[in-house]
Amino acid sequence: MSKKIKKGYIQVYTGDCKGKTTAALGLAFRALGHGFKVHMIQFLKGKGTEKMAWSEYGEWKAARKFGDLFTIEPFGRPAFVNPKNPRPEDIELAKKGVERALEIMQRNEVDILILDELNVAYMFNLISLEDMMKIVESKPENMELVITGRGAPKELIEKADLVTEMKEIKHYYYQGVDAREGIEF
Numbered sequence: 001m002s003k004k005i006k007k008g009y010i011q012v013y014t015g016d017c018k019g020k021t022t023a024a025l026g027l028a029f030r031a032l033g034h035g036f037k038v039h040m041i042q043f044l045k046g047k048g049t050e051k052m053a054w055s056e057y058g059e060w061k062a063a064r065k066f067g068d069l070f071t072i073e074p075f076g077r078p079a080f081v082n083p084k085n086p087r088p089e090d091i092e093l094a095k096k097g098v099e100r101a102l103e104i105m106q107r108n109e110v111d112i113l114i115l116d117e118l119n120v121a122y123m124f125n126l127i128s129l130e131d132m133m134k135i136v137e138s139k140p141e142n143m144e145l146v147i148t149g150r151g152a153p154k155e156l157i158e159k160a161d162l163v164t165e166m167k168e169i170k171h172y173y174y175q176g177v178d179a180r181e182g183i184e185f
Contacts, residue, residue: 004111004142005036005111005112005142005143005144006142007141007142008111008112008139008140008141008142008143008144008145009144009145009161009162010136010139010145010146010147010159010160010161010162011027011144011145011146011147011160011161011162011163011164012119012146012147012148012152012156012157012160012162012163012164013146013147013148013149013164013166014119014148014149014150014151014152014157014163014164014165014166015150015164015165015166015167015168016150016166016167016168017166017167017168017169017171018166018168018171018184019166020148020149020150020166021059021116021117021148023148023164023166024040024114024116024146024148025040025059027112027114027146028040028070028112028114031111031112031144032066032069032070035069036069036111036112037068037069037070037109037110037111037112038069038070038071038110038111038112038113038114039070039071039072039073039104039110039112039113039114040059040063040070040071040072040073040113040114040115040116041072041073041075041097041100041101041104041113041114041115041116041118042057042072042073042074042075042076042116042117043075043076043093043094043097043115043116043117043118043120043121043126043149044075044076044081044090044094044117044120044121044124044126045057045074045075045076045116045117046074046075046076046077046078046079046093057185058181058182058185059072060072060074073097073100075093075094075096075097075100076090076093076094077089077090077093081124081126083123083124083125086124086125086126090124090126091126093126094121094126094127095126095127095131097115097118097121098127098131098134098135101113101115101135102134102135102138105135105138105139105140105143106138108140108142108143110143111142111143111144112143112144112145112146113139113143113144113145113146114146114147114148115135115145115146115147115148116148116149117148117149118132118135118147118148118149119147119148119149119150119151119152119153119156120149120150120151121149122149122151122153123149123150123151129153129155132153132155132156133155133156133159136156136159147160
């Protein structure tokens with residue numbers, strides 16, 4: 001049985017620079033060290049194929065080492081989503097992710113729920129603002145809710161208790177460095 005948080009807050013990690021998912025995972029790692037149960041739903045992320053450089057994100061491999069204290073569920077395809085013309089499958093997977101988040105909150109069996117890239121799912125019109133706000137309004141008092149992704153809408157920012165914006169100052173990507181295993185994925 002995990003510990004229980006007395007009062008959970010809503011945290012949002014947004015901005016155009018890398019580090020949002022990493023910050024959420026850092027919070028998860030710290031919480032796991034104190035015996036809290038963490039569940040992460042990843043929107044727009046799915047298992048890779050032979051055409052991609054990886055088949056699993058590093059956080060998926062690491063989460064399994066924590067047993068039932070840390071679960072990560074991906075709700076996405078392995079390919080990038082076209083923000084101007086998402087596939088019906090992308091929309092369906094995002095809606096399933098929302099349904100799963102609401103189910104987890106209703107059960108209230110985890111201490112921390114991380115909704116990775118939820119902001120991007122909204123920004124790409126995979127989910128509605130109403131879906132996003134329903135999630136926020138459904139948060140149990142004793143659960144921490146962490147939402148990541150660039151483009152957080154002002155309505156979410158207003159409801160959140162903590163908002164951190166990642167701002168790019170310098171990035172090696174612009175020097176031709178591709179995403180690296182163990183660092184970016």
